[in-house]
Amino acid sequence: MTARPVPPTEASMLLGDLTWPDFESRAHSGYTIVPVGALEPHGPHLPLASDTMISEHFAARLAHGLGGVVTPSIAYGIATEPYRLGGTFPGVISVSGTTFTNLVGDVLSSLADHGVRRIIVVNSAIDNTAFLCEAARTFTERVTDARVMIVAWWDVVGEDFRNALAAETGVARRDDHHAAMVESSLVMHIAPDSVRHEKAATSPGAGPPPRRMSYRVYPLPPDVATETGIVYTAEEAGAHLGARVADQVARQLEAAVRLEFNDPRGQ
Structure with missing residues (x-):
């Protein structure tokens, strides 16, 4: 999956839009941002x-705020556990842990071969995390x-x-x-035309609510x-809420990057 369209002022931030001389001139300075996601229900x-x-949204905002280049997304991730998805549904298009770790490692290594030394991986799929850490450590x-x-x-985003x-909406953290x-609101803000708004309040189905687990059981x-x-529940989700969350995350994300890279002004 290629990075989604961004405002014209950010077009030059997409690595895929650069010529090789453009990339060569920018590889040794600034940041390279790698959006990572998944394809799943x-x-x-x-x-x-x-x-x-x-991930693409926050990568673009981060590049705009700090100055940087956004790579094409790594859009196939580790399969999320079925208990998080509410069962097994069509649309989980995933790769193995070994393949994912090797892919991320190869991308990082290729960037480094061209002089890139400051890399930010923006991830939005929780099951990717351990494999991203392994690739980065190696x-x-x-x-x-x-x-x-x-x-x-x-x-x-901040506790x-x-x-x-949670206090404002009445939606407890355990239900979010x-x-x-929050996740639904973000997508409603970022890509409103892609959301089936009328189905956001759909019930889990007939019978009692699903039991929630904090561990894994197979099958x-x-x-x-x-x-x-x-x-x-996504009943209280809305684009207005997503805009607030997106602004909060964008500010906090930029601040965290500046802290970790000892960069008070950005590049």
């Missing part, structure tokens, strides 16, 4: 590429003057902010995870599965 109301859309052991930051929107949203209020117990993929 997010209930009946959000598109399969929701994670990738979110890469930085080999390229010792490189620095890689792996960050997801939920890492920087106080999330708690305030995969494809729920998935029947009382954990749903008919629709609705595990958590």
Whole structure:
């Protein structure tokens, strides 16, 4: 999946739009930002590429704020556990942990071969995290003057902010995870035409609500599965809320990058 269209002022930030002399002139300075997502169900109301859309959005905003180049997305990720998805549904197009780790490592190594040394991986699929860390650890052991930051929107949105949203909307934090209020709101803000708004309040299906687990069981117990993929509530989601979350994350993300790269002004 290629990066989604961005405003004209950001067009030159996409690596795929640069010529090789353009990239060569920028590789040794500034940041290179790698959006990472997944292709998987997010209930009946959000598109399969929701994670990738979110990563691309924040990668573009980060590049605009700090100055940097955004690579094409790594849009195939690690399969999310079925208990998070509410069962097994069509649309989980994933790769193995070995393939994913090797792909990320190869991308990092290729960037480094051209002089890139400051890399930010913007991830929006939680099951990718451990494999991203393994790829970055192995890469930085080999390229010792490189620095890689792996960050997801939920890492920087802030506990106080999330708690305030919960109090304001009446949606408890325990009910706001995969494809729920905050994630749905982000996609409604970022790509409103891709959302089936009328299905955001769809129930899990007939019978009692699905049981939620904090551990894994194979095969998935029947009382954990749903008919629709609705595990958590998205009833209070909206583009206006997504805009607030996006602005909060963008500010906090830029601040975190400046801190970790000792960069008070950006490049």
